[in-house]
Amino acid sequence: MKFFNVKTVTETLEVIAGEFRPNRPPIEVSLIDALDMVLAEDIISCEQVPHFARSTVDGYAVRARDTYGASDSLPAFLDVTGKIEMGKEASLLIREGQAQSIPTGGMIPDGADSVVMIEHVEEVGDMLNVYRQVAPGENIIRAGDDVEKGELVIAAGQRLRPQDLGVLxxxxxxxxxxYPRPIVAILSTGDEIVPADKKELAPGEIRDINSITVAAAARQCGAEVIDGGIVPDDYSSFAQKAKELFERSDLLLLSGGSSVGTRDYTEQVMQSLGDPGVLVHGVSIKPGKPTILAKAGNKPVVGLPGHPASALIIFHLFVAPLIKRLQGQELAQYDQRILARISRNIASAVGRSDYIRVKLEEREGGLWAVPVFGKSGLISTLVKSDGMVEISANKEGILEGEIVHVHLFQ
Structure with missing residues (x-):
């Protein structure tokens, strides 16, 4: 393969950020169906939450000043004038020297500014002995403490989590x-690739790993997946199947066919799908240099390396951000990295970014990233890994004990 438009990792991400955005209009869905989908509108609250002041404990609604100085040896004495019920309005005013029984979540009556916990009082007939003073606002959620009227509750571009659905x-x-869930189509290529469910392998045959792993990774990113199956190294059948899948999807992934060889048709197929065509023809990265990124109309097409570990690393670096962009998210919103110390020296070649698979271990002194070495064709190295560490293109390596950013696998 000749590399005509090799980019750095940063340059490739800049291409993704600049060239791609949602290619289907937003849709309206119910909250129950919105989990993990990306919001396409700013949500402004039309009301306060809660819309009334309420108690956070079981106890008695009081005026804080009436409890000042109260202790086990010298309690404050208050008159119990009523009981507040859940789900009902507290209609009786609290006056000086008075208290009302209140459950957790009950409405704070007018005149009260705090709640004394039931553990700190003793009710004797209509008299309440208070053994601990409270401050104004103690054990109370005021109206609007959670959400104020007119407040921006969730901004467009937020992936909706369970807690987000709760506030809505x-x-x-x-x-x-x-934004609709992006439809990702995956097509595996290669004369040697056979379906994963084939029981007996002939010499030279390899079960298809990438269509399973890449599909699962795409679903983790919130996409729907079309399994396009496997096509041989034949331009006509490859191009025909790719075109069919391209028309049915928002993002087409071509797995394999991006290595050196006379039967490598990936770039030709990608160019045939439409203009402007190939944007990135190789990335200065190890593993995964033979990655190709194209744009046909407003849709992205990616040629993934055939080796399973390379394919998944490239997915995490570039395809996951593409899926986010198709859902209206900024690239910074997908990044999941934590700090750790590298457990050994690792050399690297200047001029390319190296991504080292690592396992995280809690040791004395904090979190350590332990390299998991292995060739890019070995899927087991990713099974043993929690994430990957980048050695940037301008470094000759990293030293034992150096603090590194670990890109977490989902």
């Missing part, structure tokens, strides 16, 4: 505008 339900927002 709290403000009565039961339907939201989101």
């Amino acid at each position: 339900s709290a403000i009565g927002k039961t339907r939201v505008l989101v």
Whole structure:
């Protein structure tokens, strides 16, 4: 393979950020269906949450000043004038020297500014002995403490998590505008590749790993997946199947066929799908240099390396951000990295970015990243890994004990 437009990792991510965005309009869905989808609108609250002040404990609603100085040896004495019930309005005013029984979540009556916990009082008839003072606002959630009216609750571009759905339900927002889940089509190529369910392998045959692992990774990113199967190293059948899948998807992934060889048709097929064509023809990275990124119309097409470990590393670096972009997210929103110390010296060649698979271990002194070495055709190295560490193109390596960023695998 000749590399005509090799980019660095940073340059490739800049191409992704600049060239791709959602290619289908937003849709409206119910909250129950919106989990892990990306919001396409800013959500502004039309009301306060909660819309009334309420207690966070079981106890008695009081005026804080009436409890000042209270202790086990010298309690404050208050008159119990009522009981507040859950789900009902607290209609009785609290006056000086008075208290009302209140459950957790009960409405704070007018005049009260705090709640004394039930553990710190003793009720004797209509008299309440208070053995601990409270401060104004103690054990109370005020109206609007959670969400204020007119507040930006969630901004467009946020992937909706369970807690996000919870706050939306709290403000009565039961339907939201989101970007459709991107449809990712995966096509494996190679005369030697056979379906994973084939029981007996002939000499030279290899079960298809990438279509399973890449499909699973795409689903983790919130995409729907079309399994395009396997095509042989034949331009006509490869191009025909790729075109069919391209028309049915938002993102087409071609697995294999991007290594050196006379039957490498990946670039030709990608160019045939439409203009502007290939944007990145190789990335200065190890593993995964033979990666190709193209754009046909407004859709991305990616040629992944055939080796399983390379394919998944390239997926995490470039395909995951592409899927995020197709859902209206900024690239910074997908990055999951933590700090650790590298457990040994690792050499690297200047001029390319090396990605080292690592396993995280908790040791004395903190978190350590232990390299998991192995060739790019070995899927087991990823099974043993928690993430990967980048050695940037301008470094000759990293030293034992050096703090590194670990890109976590999901």
